[in-house]
Amino acid sequence: MPEANTILKPEELKPAAELARKTLEQLDAILLGRTELHRLVLIGIMARGHILFEGLPGLGKTALVRTIGQILKLDFKRIQFTPDLMPGDVLGTHILQETSSGKRELVFQPGPVFTNILLADEINRASPKTQSAMLETMQENCVTLLGTTRALPQPFFVLASQNPIELEGTYPLPEAQLDRFLFRLLFESVDAEVLDQIISGRRRGELPTPTWQMERAELEILFQTMGRIYLPRPVSRYIARLVSATHPGSAEATAPVNRYVSFGASPRAAIAIAEAARGHALLNGRPSVGFEDVKAVAQAVMNHRLILNYQARFDRMTAAKLVMELLGQLDETGLNLPKDVELAKA
Amino acid sequence: MMTTHSHALQIFARKLAWLLMLRRAVRWMSAWFFVCGVLILAARIAGTPSLKWLALGILMCVPLAIFAALWERRRLPAFNKIRASYDHLEKCGGLLMAEETAEMSAWHAQLPAASVPGLRWAGSRSLLVLFVAALFVAVTMLLPERLTHLGHRSLEVGKIVDQLQAEVQTLAQEKIIDDKKSDDLQKQLAQLQKDASGYNPDKTWEALDHIKQSDSDLAKQAAEEAVQKTESLTEAETLAQAMQQAADEGMTAATASQAAQDLESLLNAAKLEEGVLNGKIPPELLANLNGLNKEQMEKLVKAMESNKNSLGQTLGDLAKLKMIDPAMLAKLGDAGKKGNSDELAAYLAQCQGGNCDSEILFSWLRHKGGGRGGPGAEMTWDNDTSEKDLKFQEHALPPATQLDAAQLVGVSKAAPELSANDIATGHGALDNAAASGGSAHAQAILPEQKQAVQNFFKRDNQ
Numbered sequence: 005m006p007e008a009n010t011i012l013k014p015e016e017l018k019p020a021a022e023l024a025r026k027t028l029e030q031l032d033a034i035l036l037g038r039t040e041l042h043r044l045v046l047i048g049i050m051a052r053g054h055i056l057f058e059g060l061p062g063l064g065k066t067a068l069v070r071t072i073g074q075i076l077k078l079d080f081k082r083i084q085f086t087p088d089l090m091p092g093d094v095l096g097t098h099i100l101q102e103t104s105s106g107k108r109e110l111v112f113q114p115g116p117v118f119t120n121i122l123l124a125d126e127i128n129r130a131s132p133k134t135q136s137a138m139l140e141t142m143q144e145n146c147v148t149l150l151g152t153t154r155a156l157p158q159p160f161f162v163l164a165s166q167n168p169i170e171l172e173g174t175y176p177l178p179e180a181q182l183d184r185f186l187f188r189l190l191f192e193s194v195d196a197e198v199l200d201q202i203i204s205g206r207r208r209g210e211l212p213t214p215t216w217q218m219e220r221a222e223l224e225i226l227f228q229t230m231g232r233i234y235l236p237r238p239v240s241r242y243i244a245r246l247v248s249a250t251h252p253g254s255a256e257a258t259a260p261v262n263r264y265v266s267f268g269a270s271p272r273a274a275i276a277i278a279e280a281a282r283g284h285a286l287l288n289g290r291p292s293v294g295f296e297d298v299k300a301v302a303q304a305v306m307n308h309r310l311i312l313n314y315q316a317r318f319d320r321m322t323a324a325k326l327v328m329e330l331l332g333q334l335d336e337t338g339l340n341l342p343k344d345v346e347l348a349k350a
Numbered sequence: 351m352m353t354t355h356s357h358a359l360q361i362f363a364r365k366l367a368w369l370l371m372l373r374r375a376v377r378w379m380s381a382w383f384f385v386c387g388v389l390i391l392a393a394r395i396a397g398t399p400s401l402k403w404l405a406l407g408i409l410m411c412v413p414l415a416i417f418a419a420l421w422e423r424r425r426l427p428a429f430n431k432i433r434a435s436y437d438h439l440e441k442c443g444g445l446l447m448a449e450e451t452a453e454m455s456a457w458h459a460q461l462p463a464a465s466v467p468g469l470r471w472a473g474s475r476s477l478l479v480l481f482v483a484a485l486f487v488a489v490t491m492l493l494p495e496r497l498t499h500l501g502h503r504s505l506e507v508g509k510i511v512d513q514l515q516a517e518v519q520t521l522a523q524e525k526i527i528d529d530k531k532s533d534d535l536q537k538q539l540a541q542l543q544k545d546a547s548g549y550n551p552d553k554t555w556e557a558l559d560h561i562k563q564s565d566s567d568l569a570k571q572a573a574e575e576a577v578q579k580t581e582s583l584t585e586a587e588t589l590a591q592a593m594q595q596a597a598d599e600g601m602t603a604a605t606a607s608q609a610a611q612d613l614e615s616l617l618n619a620a621k622l623e624e625g626v627l628n629g630k631i632p633p634e635l636l637a638n639l640n641g642l643n644k645e646q647m648e649k650l651v652k653a654m655e656s657n658k659n660s661l662g663q664t665l666g667d668l669a670k671l672k673m674i675d676p677a678m679l680a681k682l683g684d685a686g687k688k689g690n691s692d693e694l695a696a697y698l699a700q701c702q703g704g705n706c707d708s709e710i711l712f713s714w715l716r717h718k719g720g721g722r723g724g725p726g727a728e729m730t731w732d733n734d735t736s737e738k739d740l741k742f743q744e745h746a747l748p749p750a751t752q753l754d755a756a757q758l759v760g761v762s763k764a765a766p767e768l769s770a771n772d773i774a775t776g777h778g779a780l781d782n783a784a785a786s787g788g789s790a791h792a793q794a795i796l797p798e799q800k801q802a803v804q805n806f807f808k809r810d811n812q
Contacts, residue, residue: 010452011452014456014457014460234448234452236434236444236447236448236450236451237430238431238433238434238447239434239444285444289460290443290444290445291445291448292444292445292447292448293443293444294437294438294441294442294444294445294447295434295437295438295444296441296443297443297444336434336435336438337431337432337435337438338431339427339431339432339435340427341370341427342370344373344471344472344473344475344476345369345373345469345470345472346470346471347435347439347467347468347469348439348467348469348470
């Protein structure tokens with residue numbers, strides 16, 4: 005719990021909130037029709053989390069990642085994952101080179117992972133071996149090869165995408181790796197109105213150049229401000245209860261959870277929710293996290309962390325539905341009022 | 351602004367506390383009313399006489415409600431949870447929650463306008479239950495008694511009670527019991543009929559049997575008394591009539607005086623004014639029995655007749671209710687039959703100088719003068735016992751030697767002498783007769799026996 009003087013004052017929060025607002029404006033201006041998605045992506049960035057995009061080809065996943073890189077003035081690289089992609093292709097490799105003195109030595113050639121923003125396109129097409137190569141980079145932000153650990157440039161984000169169709173020949177991401185993604189965001193098709201704007205306003209779909217870019221120092225301010233967003237105790241308790249309730253058999257688990265969930269969300273999920281909720285609060289210009297911030301990010305955080313059983317598959321139950329149901333059922337404040345007593349906004 | 355939110359938060363917390371306490375109190379009161387109702391109903395069905403304490407128990411709902419509210423007060427949610435709820439409901443975005451840690455006055459401007467969140471209690475069901483519970487208690491208290499005794503199998507004693515009430519009424523009418531006792535018995539009977547239960551009939555039957563036995567005893571006592579009084583009155587009446595006749599035939603004054611004394615003793619023996627059945631002879635007549643003229647004597651006879659009729663009427667009423675044995679009524683009839691006063695009048699007339707024997711007089715009155723067993727009754731004999739076809743066992747007589755050894759003391763030709771001791775005071779011809787010694791028993795022969803004795807000695811002539 006932060007000290008009394010660590011809670012942000014309005015004048016301290018305002019620059020960061022302004023930066024976030026500007027970033028969001030740029031995103032919304034460049035990529036049309038995905039305001040809510042943009043907010044979550046920005047929250048993920050501010051929370052220094054990795055994001056897994058899931059959507060059909062051509063919906064603008066790469067464009068989004070590229071635009072973020074441009075706005076944040078961060079280095080951006082893309083890897084198209086294929087079954088024959090090797091870990092060295094991602095992490096880098098040692099190459100025998102002759103120096104100017106004529107001596108031969110192994111020189112490390114960094115892979116595309118050495119960047120600020122890595123777009124791992126169709127990550128589920130790579131073999132498990134290659135996928136696992138991403139584990140250390142995503143969690144530790146470093147790469148260890150031949151006993152040498154090399155830190156990745158900061159900030160480091162993996163923005164991966166996977167195609168929900170054409171699943172033949174793919175390797176579904178293991179739970180351990182899925183758990184490392186802060187969000188799993190679904191890319192859905194935009195409506196006709198947006199499509200019309202895209203067609204009429206952008207020749208060959210070329211994206212406009214950002215009119216404003218965030219400086220590195222400004223990004224640091226954003227990260228520092230994020231760290232000072234206050235998480236009240238009732239809210240943290242709510243997050244803990246929410247994550248705990250995803251475990252079948254727990255005290256507050258709902259009937260659908262007990263019926264459909266094999267394994268609930270991990271403690272990393274609780275941390276992710278707390279961080280994402282901070283980002284949501286900052287985006288809304290508040291120095292403290294409220295229950296609504298948690299609700300806004302909970303589904304994106306947990307929808308890839310619940311392991312459902314076969315019964316859920318038979319009943320077409322999804323993790324997203326379960327989380328929504330849980331958010332509706334669980335009393336945020338833990339007042340435990342009797343069922344016949346209700347609170348209502350005046 | 352913050353002050354306003356703080357104030358609104360306080361109001362909200364207070365409202366929530368009151369609502370929860372009220373809700374708890376309503377629930378406990380409902381439960382208490384149901385418990386009270388069940389207890390009262392059970393008590394009434396069980397026939398508990400006093401429901402006062404149970405009714406007072408209903409008033410316990412007030413302290414119970416207070417206790418429930420206090421109990422709920424201790425279980426109220428923590429204030430930080432209430433603040434979190436307020437923050438959430440008012441969409442304060444955690445700013446109010448952060449206030450517990452830091453000074454947030456700089457953010458007041460960012461907060462929405464303060465308002466006290468609403469509290470909705472779906473209490474209609476709880477209040478309905480409370481209403482039903484209160485109604486239940488009221489119904490259990492006001493339920494008619496006949497409905498609370500549905501489980502009782504009443505004991506049908508109406509017929510017996512009616513009969514006993516009639517008996518008591520008759521006893522009271524005949525003055526066998528006084529009015530107070532009659533009222534008590536009627537009340538007892540009414541209460542017994544009311545309390546009669548098929549579950550415990552012994553008590554009722556025993557009580558009814560006791561009253562019936564008591565009535566029967568009184569009736570029996572009255573009947574016996576009536577018979578006795580009637581008997582005495584009949585004797586007195588016969589004597590009075592004989593005295594009237596004898597006076598006409600020249601009864602001496604001495605004999606009249608003696609007869610009047612006997613009449614008085616007979617009336618005294620009747621004890622008309624004692625016992626359960628009271629009769630009365632005019633006292634002016636009783637005071638001067640010796641000097642009654644003919645009219646007064648007739649008046650006396652009528653008074654005795656009236657008393658006898660009254661006694662007969664009483665016994666008749668008792669017999670109608672089967673309170674006495676019908677034989678007792680017949681006995682009364684026998685007791686009321688007068689003897690032939692002519693012979694007694696003749697006897698009184700022949701007595702000279704007041705030498706009439708009272709014992710003879712009373713005996714005659716007891717036997718109602720001549721009759722089948724009186725002195726004038728004819729004697730009859732049956733045929734001799736036939737010895738035909740009878741076989742007698744022969745016994746050898748003892749040898750005569752013993753007779754030879756007997757000693758003749760002497761033969762007296764004179765009449766035996768009687769000493770005073772030889773006159774028997776008791777009955778029986780051979781009483782006090784000595785086996786030897788030359789004495790003989792002499793028995794005084796009563797007038798009524800005289801004719802029988804004479805008939806005995808004249809039998810050969812018949």
